[in-house]
Amino acid sequence: RLGGSGLKAQVNMTNSDEHPVEWDSGTAYDFFASLHVLHRAERYGLRGSWAAGVRSRLPVAARDCLQRVMNVLRPMSGVHALSGPKDAAAALAALRAMEPIERLAALVPDRPEGVKRILRSVAVRGLWRDEDLARIIAPMQKGEWLNQPLAIVRKEAAELLDLWADPVGSADGLLAALECYHESFFEEEEARIRPALDAALTRAQELATRLPQPALLEELSQGVRLAPEQANAPLVLAPSFWITPFVVITDLAGGKKLFLFGARPDDVSLVPGEYVPDALHQALKALSEPTRLRILRYLTDEPMAPADLARRLRLRPPTVIHHLDALRLARLVNVILGDNGRRYAARPGGAAAVFQLLNDFLEGQED
Numbered sequence: 001r002l003g004g005s006g007l008k009a010q011v012n013m014t015n016s017d018e019h020p021v022e023w024d025s026g027t028a029y030d031f032f033a034s035l036h037v038l039h040r041a042e043r044y045g046l047r048g049s050w051a052a053g054v055r056s057r058l059p060v061a062a063r064d065c066l067q068r069v070m071n072v073l074r075p076m077s078g079v080h081a082l083s084g085p086k087d088a089a090a091a092l093a094a095l096r097a098m099e100p101i102e103r104l105a106a107l108v109p110d111r112p113e114g115v116k117r118i119l120r121s122v123a124v125r126g127l128w129r130d131e132d133l134a135r136i137i138a139p140m141q142k143g144e145w146l147n148q149p150l151a152i153v154r155k156e157a158a159e160l161l162d163l164w165a166d167p168v169g170s171a172d173g174l175l176a177a178l179e180c181y182h183e184s185f186f187e188e189e190e191a192r193i194r195p196a197l198d199a200a201l202t203r204a205q206e207l208a209t210r211l212p213q214p215a216l217l218e219e220l221s222q223g224v225r226l227a228p229e230q231a232n233a234p235l236v237l238a239p240s241f242w243i244t245p246f247v248v249i250t251d252l253a254g255g256k257k258l259f260l261f262g263a264r265p266d267d268v269s270l271v272p273g274e275y276v277p278d279a280l281h282q283a284l285k286a287l288s289e290p291t292r293l294r295i296l297r298y299l300t301d302e303p304m305a306p307a308d309l310a311r312r313l314r315l316r317p318p319t320v321i322h323h324l325d326a327l328r329l330a331r332l333v334n335v336i337l338g339d340n341g342r343r344y345a346a347r348p349g350g351a352a353a354v355f356q357l358l359n360d361f362l363e364g365q366e367d
Contacts, residue, residue, distance in 0.1 A: 021208060021216075022256075024238040025201045026086020027190045028079045029260060033242040034186060037270075039070045044246070045282045045329050050271050057184040062177035069108060069163065069174060071156045074144055076250045078106040080236060080258055088182050088190060095178070100171035107174060108163055114139050119164040128161040136160070143251075192272060193241040193263075200239035200263030220261040221247045222331050223347050227338030239263035242270065245279075245331050266357060279331060280361055283354040286330035291315070292323050296346055299333060303345040330354070 037044045041051035055063055075091075082090055095103050101123060110116040115136045122128045136157050137150075145153045163170040204220055211219065213235075218225055220237070222245040234256045240248070244262030252258050264270065266279040286292050295309060306324060310317045324344055327333045332350040336343040 020234070021213070022234070022236045023201065023205060024080060024086070024236050024258075025197055026079065026082070026090075026238070027194055027197065028082065028086045028088050028091040029076065029238055029240050030193055030197075030242045031088040031091060031182070031186055031190075032073065032075045032079065033240050033248070033260070034189065035066060035181065036070065036073070037242050039067065043325060043329075044243075044270070045278055045285075046270055054185050058177070058180050061173070062180040065173045065177040066181065068159070069170075072108045072160045072163070074109045074250070075107050076248060076258055076260065077252050080238075080250075080252055088186055092175075092179060092182060095175055100168040103175060104163065104167050104171040107171075108160060109144050110164075112139050112143055115143075119160070122161055122164045123167040125165075127165050132161055133157055196241050196265065196268070197239045197263050200261075204237060204239065204261070217259065217261075218334065221245070221259075222262060223328065223334040223350075225334055225336045227336060233257045235259050237261060244270075245329065249337075266353075267360070277357065277361065280354070280357045282326075283330040283332065283357070286326045286332060287351075287354070289323070289326070292327055295320070295323055296327060296332060296351075299344055300346040303336060303343045305341060305343050309344075 037046060038051045038054055041048045055066075058066070078094075079086060079091060082094055084090060095106065098106065101120075104110075105116075110119045118132055118136050122132055133154070137153055140153055140157055141148065141150075145156065204216075207219060208216055214225065217235075224247050234254075236252060236256055236258045238258065238260050240260045240262060241264045243260060244264035246262065248258070248260040250258040250260070264278075267277045269276070269278045287296075291313065294313065298304060298309065298312065304312075306317055306320050309315075309324075310320045313320060324333065324335075327344075328335060330350075331353065332347055334345045334347045336345065
């Protein structure tokens with residue numbers, strides 16, 4: 001049994017030549033995902049003032065601690081490893097029972113093995129040197145930070161080393177901050193999102209009985225396609241309310257990959273009590289920008305990489321990526337993930353879905 005859902009842990013896909021998909025569910029995934037969203041509000045289309053208000057509920061020390069680790073927090077494989085109900089209380093209890101250095105390893109990555117040796121050495125010395133930074137950048141770029149710009153990898157590698165230079169203080173401070181966040185916000189939020197997670201898992205398992213794996217992943221993720229080289233590993237699928245419509249893909253033990261997909265319905269907003277659905281507001285905002293309309297027109301003709309779009313539009317690649325992120329948030333484009341980077345395509349039926357959502361909203365009755 002999973003996270004109180006009572007649903008089967010594994011079902012086979014329709015196509016016999018595909019890997020079976022395992023299923024997982026638990027609010028602990030959203031416990032950590034929500035922290036990421038609250039610190040990256042603009043990327044997720046969340047009102048910044050509301051996100052800041054949630055963060056302000058925390059004591060200053062806890063707030064500063066979470067801000068400091070947010071770029072390197074990678075706890076999802078640890079959530080998957082939990083036994084029993086995978087809620088926030090269970091995750092915190094598991095972290096509390098660990099020795100500080102193992103707790104830190106469960107929350108911020110000390111993998112692959114080459115990185116682990118360096119970080120553990122830094123923990124013993126209590127400081128890091130420039131050569132430590134140079135040695136961990138390359139393996140990081142091949143793992144958790146694949147396809148990230150070098151400047152970002154360098155910055156986050158330094159943050160990682162800072163944490164491991166004081167592993168006991170970092171681990172204890174992070175646990176205290178997470179406990180404050182649970183008490184001040186997430187414990188109540190957990191009750192709100194649990195029904196949506198259960199419904200999303202039920203729907204996903206039903207879809208898996210009649211869709212081939214690529215179509216299933218694209219439907220659940222609202223636009224993510226895995227290139228063949230990315231889709232070979234056995235997958236564990238789990239719903240998340242807070243990351244909708246994005247996905248989180250994380251390496252697990254045994255060569256598996258965790259595929260965390262969005263579970264928030266289109267007519268529900270992330271902010272409790274918000275009347276206008278997030279999906280509608282984000283889509284109309286995306287379509288109101290002329291450059292994004294041009295990008296969508298080009299992507300209707302053929303899939304393109306951000307660099308190709310940048311050349312055609314005569315814009316800097318970061319500017320194009322910003323526009324693509326807005327279109328992805330609006331569920332208007334598909335993103336194709338491969339070892340050579342990302343390509344984007346217009347999402348079939350995406351614009352029609354926006355118009356339908358707008359009509360439903362205008363014709364609905366306010367509560």
